[in-house]
Amino acid sequence: MIRTEYRYEMQKKDRLLVVRLFGEIDHHSAAGLRAELDGLLLKERPVRLVLDLSHIEFMDSAGLGLLLGRLRLMRELGGVMVLKSPNPRVLKILTLAGMERFMEIDGLKGAEK
Amino acid sequence: MKTRIKGEINRMELRLPAISVNEGIARAAVAGFCAQLAPDATELSDIKCAVSEAVTNCIVHAYAGRPGVCYITVVLLEGRVVRISVRDNGCGIADVRRAREPLFTTGDTDERSGMGFTVMENFMDRLTVRSRLGKGTLVLMSKEIGRSRQGE
Numbered sequence A: 001m002i003r004t005e006y007r008y009e010m011q012k013k014d015r016l017l018v019v020r021l022f023g024e025i026d027h028h029s030a031a032g033l034r035a036e037l038d039g040l041l042l043k044e045r046p047v048r049l050v051l052d053l054s055h056i057e058f059m060d061s062a063g064l065g066l067l068l069g070r071l072r073l074m075r076e077l078g079g080v081m082v083l084k085s086p087n088p089r090v091l092k093i094l095t096l097a098g099m100e101r102f103m104e105i106d107g108l109k110g111a112e113k
Numbered sequence B: 001m002k003t004r005i006k007g008e009i010n011r012m013e014l015r016l017p018a019i020s021v022n023e024g025i026a027r028a029a030v031a032g033f034c035a036q037l038a039p040d041a042t043e044l045s046d047i048k049c050a051v052s053e054a055v056t057n058c059i060v061h062a063y064a065g066r067p068g069v070c071y072i073t074v075v076l077l078e079g080r081v082v083r084i085s086v087r088d089n090g091c092g093i094a095d096v097r098r099a100r101e102p103l104f105t106t107g108d109t110d111e112r113s114g115m116g117f118t119v120m121e122n123f124m125d126r127l128t129v130r131s132r133l134g135k136g137t138l139v140l141m142s143k144e145i146g147r148s149r150q151g152e
């Protein structure tokens, strides 16, 4: 249960990059994740980044900061970012922050933009 | 801190150094204590999130990397209510009302979202914040477990 370590798997097809994140996203794990993801994005320069959250068991507001920061970078690179399969608890904090206004969240009906 | 409050059934007190690895340890410990009320997955996640926010604020803002202690008290009250306090002796908050507004943040180095207090407020039933500049901050929050399932 005490797992603030993170792990990820990635899949690349042309300029689509799918990154599946594992574990818990909090302030403790965010710094490492941020550096890891930014390195990946700058290297691969995808036009579409899919962050698969299906294996994220916990996320607090540090995760919101992490996601918004990566969205900013993706926009600078001229690409889009999509969130995939957050569990209902993770979805709850995403929608509390209105994240569906800034990025596509799959499985969330009525997402604007 | 008083040793016993009205309607108190059980209590856990923790003091943790203000280092980031303790964010996960604090929320896991509080979740373990709350398990005696058999909360559902959402309630448990709400509590973990709120604790994570308060403890992270101690680490990031109150002590800002300096050594310090984060005091966490969890009390189980009659009526299936958990009352959680998170206290620090850090820098304090100049304007609590402003700090509680969504998106307000003084953190610039990290990617802070300014949503910590908003999460605590929305995921718990009650949130009280008391702070004195240069003295520290007390965050008090409570939640009734099973409320959403009543009458089912």
Ligand SMILES: Nc1ncnc2c1ncn2[C@@H]1O[C@H](COP(=O)(O)OP(=O)(O)O)[C@@H](O)[C@H]1O
Binding pocket: A061, B053, B057, B058, B061, B062, B063, B088, B090, B091, B092, B093, B099, B100, B104, B105, B106, B107, B112, B113, B114, B115, B116, B117, B118, B137
């Ligand atoms: N324990 C604390 N000690 C000092 N300042 C705090 C504390 N908790 C919160 N703050 C202040 O309140 C602001 C808002 O907190 P929060 O809503 O958690 O957003 P964030 O942590 O993302 O900045 C912080 O930026 C900080 O200025």
Ligand SMILES: [Mg+2]
Binding pocket: A061, B053, B056, B057, B115, B116, B117
């Ligand atoms: Mg915070």
